[in-house]
Amino acid sequence: MNEPTVVFALPRRQDLDTLRAMLGTEVKVLGEATAYREAAALIGRHQPDVAVVATELADGDIASWLEQEAPLGKTKLVLMAPDPQPEDYRTALRLGAVDLLSWPANPGTVLECLRRVSRGPGERQGRIITVFATKGGVGKTTIAANVAAELASRRQRVCVVDLDLEFGSLAAFFGAIPEQTVSDLVRRRGAFSLPLVQEAMVTDPILGVPILASPLTPDLAPTVDGDGKKEAGRNYVAEVLRLLCLGYDTVVVDTASRFSEATVTALEMANTVLLVTAPDVPALQSTAKGLTVLVDKLGFQPDRLKLVLNRANAAIGLTPDDMAKFLDYPISYRLPSDGDAAVRACNTGMPIVRRRRSGPLARALAAMAQEVAGPPPRLLPRRSVLHPLGARR
Ligand SMILES: Nc1ncnc2c1ncn2[C@@H]1O[C@H](COP(=O)(O)OP(=O)(O)OP(=O)(O)O)[C@@H](O)[C@H]1O
Numbered sequence: 001m002n003e004p005t006v007v008f009a010l011p012r013r014q015d016l017d018t019l020r021a022m023l024g025t026e027v028k029v030l031g032e033a034t035a036y037r038e039a040a041a042l043i044g045r046h047q048p049d050v051a052v053v054a055t056e057l058a059d060g061d062i063a064s065w066l067e068q069e070a071p072l073g074k075t076k077l078v079l080m081a082p083d084p085q086p087e088d089y090r091t092a093l094r095l096g097a098v099d100l101l102s103w104p105a106n107p108g109t110v111l112e113c114l115r116r117v118s119r120g121p122g123e124r125q126g127r128i129i130t131v132f133a134t135k136g137g138v139g140k141t142t143i144a145a146n147v148a149a150e151l152a153s154r155r156q157r158v159c160v161v162d163l164d165l166e167f168g169s170l171a172a173f174f175g176a177i178p179e180q181t182v183s184d185l186v187r188r189r190g191a192f193s194l195p196l197v198q199e200a201m202v203t204d205p206i207l208g209v210p211i212l213a214s215p216l217t218p219d220l221a222p223t224v225d226g227d228g229k230k231e232a233g234r235n236y237v238a239e240v241l242r243l244l245c246l247g248y249d250t251v252v253v254d255t256a257s258r259f260s261e262a263t264v265t266a267l268e269m270a271n272t273v274l275l276v277t278a279p280d281v282p283a284l285q286s287t288a289k290g291l292t293v294l295v296d297k298l299g300f301q302p303d304r305l306k307l308v309l310n311r312a313n314a315a316i317g318l319t320p321d322d323m324a325k326f327l328d329y330p331i332s333y334r335l336p337s338d339g340d341a342a343v344r345a346c347n348t349g350m351p352i353v354r355r356r357r358s359g360p361l362a363r364a365l366a367a368m369a370q371e372v373a374g375p376p377p378r379l380l381p382r383r384s385v386l387h388p389l390g391a392r393r
C-alpha cells in the first residue's frame, strides 16, 4: 500500500519538525506551512490525500480560511487543536473535517488517522456496519444485536462493539456477562493488537459472536472517549475498529445518540450506517436534525446511509411516504412493531432472529441484515463457529 500524502500546517516550525520526526517514512510529507496562505498554495500545488491543519495560525482561523479561500478540492481535512473540547468536534464536523486530533499529538493516532482517511473504507478486509439514531430508545441495540446474530447464523465472522459507552447494554441482548470491557483495553499503554482487543471481548454463549462490551460503570466512559484517556491524543475507537476489520468479515457497532468522538469515528469508518428512526414526531424531528449533519457535513448519501423506520406499522396518522417527504430522505427498511418479540428477546438474552425466526419482525431484521452485509465472503468451517478467532468468554 502506498503511504498517504500529506500537507501539514501548524503554528510553529518546531511543531512541524516534531511531527515529521515522529512519523518518519510512514507518510509522504508534500509540504509544510505555518500560515493558511502558504498552506493553500501547497495544497493547490500538490493535491495531497490529506491536509492536517491547525485551527488557528498566525494569519487567521480555520473557519474564515475555508470560507474565503475554499482551498481543499479533493484533499481531506484533518484539524488539529490543543486540547479539543466536545464543541470543537461539532465545529470540525460543520467545517467538513474528517477528524480532529489534539496537539501535542500521539504518533500512533496521527498515523492511524492518516492511513484511514487516505485509504477510504474500500481497501480493508472486513466491513463496518454502524447503527445510529439521533434519539434514544428507538431500537439501535435491538437492530445491532439482530443484524450480528443473523450474520453469525449464516456462518459469517462477525463481532459487535458497544459504543454506548455510558449506558450500553449490548452484551445483555446476547445473554453474555462481560468480565472485561473496552475500558480494560484502554487502561494499558502502548499499541493495541487484534489479540489484545479480543482478550477484552466476551463471547455470546449461543453462536459465539465476540462482543466488545461498554464499560461496566458510566464513570469509565471518558477513559475511552474523553478527558480520562490514558494517552490523550489517541482515538482508541478508530484503532479498535481498524484492528477488528482485520479479523472479522463484519463489525457491527452500536452507538449512543450523540455526536461524540466515538460515534463520529464509527460513522466515518462505516461502510454502511443504519440510521434508525421511529414513527413519532419527536423522533422524526431529531432525525431531520441529524440528517443535516450526516448528509450536509459528513457527505453521506443513500448508498451508504440507510434510513431504518422501526415500528413502521404503529398507527400514528403518518404514512411512510409522508415521513420520507418530511425527512427529505428515502426510507430503506421498515421494521414492524412487535413488542412481545422484541421485549422478550432482550429479557431472555436471545436475539429475535434466533428466538422466533418466522415472526414478521424476525423476517424483516434477517432480510435487512443479509442485504446490508451482502453475500458471505467465505464460509467458516463448522467447528470454529463457537469460538471464532479465539475470542474468549
Ligand atoms: N420493532 C419493535 N417493536 C417493538 N418493540 C421494539 C422494537 N424494536 C425495539 N423495541 C423495544 O424498544 C425498546 C428500546 O429498544 P433498544 O434498546 O433497542 O433501543 P436503543 O435505541 O438502543 O435505546 P437506547 O438509546 O436506550 O440505547 C426495547 O424494549 C426493545 O425491545
Ligand SMILES: [Mg+2]
Pocket (backbone or CB within 6 Å): 140, 141, 142, 164, 168, 169, 254
Ligand atoms: Mg441502545
